Structures are given as C-alpha cells and as structure tokens.
Amino acid sequence: MANTPNAASVTLLxxxxxxxAATGHTLAGWxxxxxxxxxxxxxAAALGARLASVRLDAVVTSPLERCVETAQAVADAVGVPVTVDERFGECRYGEWxxxxxxxxxxxELWPVVQAHPSAARFPGGESLAETAHRAVSAVRDHNARLLAAHDAPVYLVCSHGDVIKAILADALGLHLDQFQRLQVDPCSLSVVRYTALRPFVVRVNDVGGGTAGLRPASETSGDAVVGGGAGEG
Known part of the structure; x- marks a missing residue:
C-alpha cells in the first residue's frame, strides 16, 4: 500500500x-x-519560561481576564502579540x-453534566454542545488561517477547562459525553497536531513533569468538576 503523501501540519498548544481565588471553589464563568x-x-510566568524556546506563530486567548493574563505571560516570553477570540471564552453557565x-x-442538572453533558443546557446560559461547537469551529478557522500563511504553523490558545476538554475530545474522536473523562488542570499544556488525515493528541494536562497528584486522595469522587477545578497540586 502506498504511503499517504505528507502534508503540512498545524500544531495547537x-x-x-x-x-x-475562585478556581476550584466557585464557578466563575463570565x-x-x-x-x-x-x-x-x-x-503563567513558569509556563512562559518553558515555552520561551518554542517558535509560536500566534497566541490566541479567551477574552476573560484570567486567560488574557496567562496568554500575555507566554506572549511576552516568545515575542508574539496576543489575539482575542471570544469563541474560546468560557461556557456561558447562566444562572450557575x-x-x-x-x-x-x-x-438536578449536575448528574446530567456528569453523565450526559451533550444534553446539558445551563439555565439562562448555553449548552455544553454549543460551547464545544464554537470552540472547535474556532480551531478549524485558526488552523486554516495559519496554514495559509506559515509552513507547519504552531500556535497557542489560552482557554478554560471545559472548553479545552471539548477540543481534546473532538481531536480524540470522542463523543462529548466522554469529555468528562479528561482532566485539564490550571496552567496545564495540552498539544494537538492536526494533519490532513487525522489529528494526533501529543500531550494532555502537562503541568511540568512533577509527580504531585499521582497518588490520589484516599477518597476520590467520580464527579468531574464543572469548570475544571483547581488541579491536584
């Protein structure tokens, strides 16, 4: 069988x-x-130092302050301006x-968010399916834009726990109902490489290679924390 011809890839960080102060305690949302x-x-400063040697072609962020500040720390380290894209903003949790x-x-909605998130719509807000759709659509748009301007572009998106889990689930070919199986800690790095044939999930929830959190607490809940939680550190 002939090999599939190589084509330029796009790498998304x-x-x-x-x-x-709210992370892991309060659902900050918008x-x-x-x-x-x-x-x-x-x-954010430590992540910027880690990524200082990586040539980034763009840094894109949610408009919310906590993301803009994180993205700016990386952008300052790599010398790339920050672009804001509202589609990477947090899920609109409405009354939550x-x-x-x-x-x-x-x-009553909590078990639905846990077990059947594709059916979850937050009162006065949006559904998780809508959040996932806008975020994945934004990734597709940025991939096409950067691929047209750069050879094998690498770019960074700073966003929120549920948004990133939705993008990773799409890259893994998972139904949205499985996205709660993914963990995305604060200031963690996940990497997806998009090729013409398929995406490759290169890294998930990388917080720098430490060993903290590898041994779980004696009692560990099976519930995923809406919004992403405060991590295991």
Whole structure:
C-alpha cells in the first residue's frame, strides 16, 4: 500500500488559565474582573519560561481576564502579540455563574453534566454542545488561517477547562459525553497536531513533569468538576 503523501501540519498548544481565588471553589464563568492570583501569576510566568524556546506563530486567548493574563505571560516570553477570540471564552453557565461548586453539585442538572453533558443546557446560559461547537469551529478557522500563511504553523490558545476538554475530545474522536473523562488542570499544556488525515493528541494536562497528584486522595469522587477545578497540586 502506498504511503499517504505528507502534508503540512498545524500544531495547537492548548493552555488553561492559571489559578485564581475562585478556581476550584466557585464557578466563575463570565464573571468580570476574575484575575490570576499570586499562584496563577507564578504558573503563567513558569509556563512562559518553558515555552520561551518554542517558535509560536500566534497566541490566541479567551477574552476573560484570567486567560488574557496567562496568554500575555507566554506572549511576552516568545515575542508574539496576543489575539482575542471570544469563541474560546468560557461556557456561558447562566444562572450557575458565581455560585459555589459544592452548592451546584446538589442541582438536578449536575448528574446530567456528569453523565450526559451533550444534553446539558445551563439555565439562562448555553449548552455544553454549543460551547464545544464554537470552540472547535474556532480551531478549524485558526488552523486554516495559519496554514495559509506559515509552513507547519504552531500556535497557542489560552482557554478554560471545559472548553479545552471539548477540543481534546473532538481531536480524540470522542463523543462529548466522554469529555468528562479528561482532566485539564490550571496552567496545564495540552498539544494537538492536526494533519490532513487525522489529528494526533501529543500531550494532555502537562503541568511540568512533577509527580504531585499521582497518588490520589484516599477518597476520590467520580464527579468531574464543572469548570475544571483547581488541579491536584
């Protein structure tokens, strides 16, 4: 059988924003003014240092402050301007926005978000399927734009836990109902390489190679944290 001809690839670096005071406790959503805290700023600076030697052709971010600040730390390190794309913004959680996660876990919708997220629509907000569609469509658009201008482009998108999990699920060929099986920690790096034939998921939830969190707590919930949680550190 003849080999498939080589074609230019596009490499996407997916970065979740760094920690904020709300991360893992409150579903911030589109709440304005949620900035990186001291821990998040340190995470973003460390990620920028890790990626300083990588030639990036673009840095794209969600418009929310915590993502813009994370993306800017990387952009400063690599010398590339930041572009904002609202399609990479957080899921619009509607009436869930700003509420404690422990309280939301008692809502009737919570089990649907866990087991059947493709059917979950947040009251007064959007569905997870709509979030996934806009984010994956944005990736396709940026891939085409950059491929037209660069040879084998590499670019970074800074976004949110659920958004990144949806993009990874698409790249893995998973139904959205399986996306809760993925974990995306604050300031983690995931990598997808798109080729003419298929995407390759190169890296998922890379937080720098440390071993913290490899041994789970004695009691570990099977629920995925809506919004992504605060990580295992």
């Amino acid at each position: 997916l970065v979740r924003h760094g920690l904020t 709440t304005p003014g949620v900035h990186l805290d001291e821990r998040g700023r340190a995470q 926005t700003g509420r404690p996660l422990a309280e939301l876990a008692e809502e």
